[in-house]
Amino acid sequence: MLDLRKPAGYFFLLLGLILCAAGLAFDFKAPLLDRNLNLEFGIFSVLFGGVFLWLARRA
Amino acid sequence: MALHFVDYLVLVLYFGFVLGIGWFLRKHVRTSSEFLTSAHSLPLWITSLAFLAANMGALEMIGMCGSGAKYGMLTSHFYWVGAIPAMLFVGVFMMPFYYGSKARSVPEYLKLRFDEKTRGFNAITFAVMTIFSSGISMYALGILLQAIFGWSFTFSVLMSAGIVLAYTYLGGLSSAIYNEVLQFFLIVTGFAPLAILSVQKAGGWQGIEARLSPQMTQTWRHLSNPADNPMGVEVFGLIMGLGFVLSFGYWCTNYLVVQRAMAARSMTDARNTPIVGAFPKMLIPFVVIVPGVAAAALATMGAGYSIPLKNGGPDYDKVLFSLMEQFYPSGMLGVGLTALVASFMSGMAGNVTAFNTVWTYDIYQSYIRKNAPDSHYLWMGRMATIFGTAMSIGAAYLATQFNNMMDFLQLIFGFVNAPLFATFLLGMFWKRATGNGAFSGLVSGTAAAALTYSLTLAEGKGGWLGVLHEFPSSMAQNFWVAINAWTVCFLVTIVVSLLGKPRPEEELVGLVYGVTKHEAETAVWYKRPAMLALLAAILCLALNLVYF
Numbered sequence A: 001m002l003d004l005r006k007p008a009g010y011f012f013l014l015l016g017l018i019l020c021a022a023g024l025a026f027d028f029k030a031p032l033l034d035r036n037l038n039l040e041f042g043i044f045s046v047l048f049g050g051v052f053l054w055l056a057r058r059a
Numbered sequence B: 001m002a003l004h005f006v007d008y009l010v011l012v013l014y015f016g017f018v019l020g021i022g023w024f025l026r027k028h029v030r031t032s033s034e035f036l037t038s039a040h041s042l043p044l045w046i047t048s049l050a051f052l053a054a055n056m057g058a059l060e061m062i063g064m065c066g067s068g069a070k071y072g073m074l075t076s077h078f079y080w081v082g083a084i085p086a087m088l089f090v091g092v093f094m095m096p097f098y099y100g101s102k103a104r105s106v107p108e109y110l111k112l113r114f115d116e117k118t119r120g121f122n123a124i125t126f127a128v129m130t131i132f133s134s135g136i137s138m139y140a141l142g143i144l145l146q147a148i149f150g151w152s153f154t155f156s157v158l159m160s161a162g163i164v165l166a167y168t169y170l171g172g173l174s175s176a177i178y179n180e181v182l183q184f185f186l187i188v189t190g191f192a193p194l195a196i197l198s199v200q201k202a203g204g205w206q207g208i209e210a211r212l213s214p215q216m217t218q219t220w221r222h223l224s225n226p227a228d229n230p231m232g233v234e235v236f237g238l239i240m241g242l243g244f245v246l247s248f249g250y251w252c253t254n255y256l257v258v259q260r261a262m263a264a265r266s267m268t269d270a271r272n273t274p275i276v277g278a279f280p281k282m283l284i285p286f287v288v289i290v291p292g293v294a295a296a297a298l299a300t301m302g303a304g305y306s307i308p309l310k311n312g313g314p315d316y317d318k319v320l321f322s323l324m325e326q327f328y329p330s331g332m333l334g335v336g337l338t339a340l341v342a343s344f345m346s347g348m349a350g351n352v353t354a355f356n357t358v359w360t361y362d363i364y365q366s367y368i369r370k371n372a373p374d375s376h377y378l379w380m381g382r383m384a385t386i387f388g389t390a391m392s393i394g395a396a397y398l399a400t401q402f403n404n405m406m407d408f409l410q411l412i413f414g415f416v417n418a419p420l421f422a423t424f425l426l427g428m429f430w431k432r433a434t435g436n437g438a439f440s441g442l443v444s445g446t447a448a449a450a451l452t453y454s455l456t457l458a459e460g461k462g463g464w465l466g467v468l469h470e471f472p473s474s475m476a477q478n479f480w481v482a483i484n485a486w487t488v489c490f491l492v493t494i495v496v497s498l499l500g501k502p503r504p505e506e507e508l509v510g511l512v513y514g515v516t517k518h519e520a521e522t523a524v525w526y527k528r529p530a531m532l533a534l535l536a537a538i539l540c541l542a543l544n545l546v547y548f
Helices: A005-025 A037-058 B005-028 B032-040 B044-053 B058-080 B084-100 B106-113 B116-149 B153-201 B204-211 B235-253 B255-262 B267-281 B284-288 B290-298 B316-327 B332-368 B374-399 B405-429 B435-455 B474-499 B529-546
Strands: B456-458
Touching: A005 A037, A005 B005, A005 B153, A005 B332, A037 B153, A037 B332, B005 B153, B005 B332, B032 B153, B032 B255, B032 B332, B032 B374, B044 B153, B044 B255, B044 B267, B058 B116, B058 B235, B058 B284, B058 B290, B058 B316, B058 B332, B058 B529, B084 B106, B084 B235, B084 B255, B084 B267, B084 B405, B084 B529, B106 B116, B106 B255, B106 B332, B106 B405, B116 B153, B116 B332, B116 B374, B116 B405, B116 B435, B153 B204, B153 B255, B153 B284, B153 B290, B153 B316, B153 B332, B153 B374, B204 B290, B235 B255, B235 B405, B235 B474, B255 B267, B255 B332, B267 B529, B284 B290, B290 B316, B316 B332, B332 B374, B405 B435, B405 B474, B435 B456, B435 B474, B456 B474
Parallel strands: none
Antiparallel strands: none
């Protein structure tokens, strides 16, 4: 059976890379936001996906 | 909402992964059991998160955030009172009978414990409910995609139904469950930043407390009088109506969630599924309700945020969207919206997979074609997935014709689930309960619910036959409809059972407490259901005390 940690890991890894790229390449703003949320969440998502992949690799 | 290419990219990425999971799992489906029940093969962490995610529809996300802004932390009772105790109960006490009886579904357990007519009644009402429920989810998703992306209602409904159909048709229950877990992580990570940012902007929890009335930030202190809290409920109605009848009726008897636990690979895992799920469940209010409470505080600050309006009054259903617009830039906006789409899909897929199992095993195999080869039931399970989805699309279009469809559905849930819990309680814990007692209890309990609703009024709803009592809120009315339905079913089942002849005890082994010997739990002490349930209960109690 499929180890869900692999697709989940790749999903969050790719999502994180997209958001990091968006955070670095564009100056997207929101009315009540005063930080680069795309970059911050992107890094978190890359790490989150990485943890999934690491757990899948260990199993 | 103005969307950027990046937002669409996030959505496409998500669609690609859910379809990919279904495609990968298709080769693992060779029997009807693998397609409809996952053949008891899934690990605990998957089943416990799916147990949660199947219940986390987008209507709940949007509604709970709006309720947070309207009722404050009182809304957390839907989790800390209205979910956790029931989840622990089903894991510790009821799952041994669901899983141990080898029943493939909740209606099938009713057949084993009582008789064919009780199973048939439950199977048919459940199948109808799941179709309407799935259709309403689809309708709401269609409206959402229409509003956000500008797609037509028909395209939105057909596209979302097509994706759910594709991955459930290919991989069956396993595919739905795997995707529900991915959806769970996306929902939590997509909404958690909103909670953090909105609370920070409102000056932290202390800032929120300073700006709102205590009724909005405390959970128990204002429940002695219905007029003293924004929900219009009192302690007895809350604990008995929400905390006992409605909550236990949903979490302990609704096959939509119980099916996830029954897919676990061992008895211990099946019992631990709702218990382990209770730990993240008790933290969900911080992700979905707290942003709503923060929105109410932000609206008093003059910081550039106000609660959206509709016809001159607050439109609480739009609070979540308004917060995302204010705090999420393009990119994260795509994540938030994709999380909403994911929650719609998990709710829809949950209903479709529960429907195809109940249809195939409890209706088709029982009443239409018995003793066919397993390959035929696998085929029928796939066909049920297709026509279940098609009927859901029909229900979605039906919903566009009625502005009170959602209220109607909520009412039906109360009519069906509340008496059903009385039936299960007596069926599992009282060996004297009979099939005739259970059936007459179910029918009379449902009738009592209809009668209560018809003779009471709340916010202009009910009172079809007259008005004997007026409730301060629809919520209070729903609680009392459920309490009466449960009580009547409970009493009628007892009386009719005592008048009839009970089944021999040897036929009830594995189905009823007291006549079933339980095998000693072999898991290490910290993995045992009772120990985990005790820990979850202590944590839940602590949360109630912190926000007392």
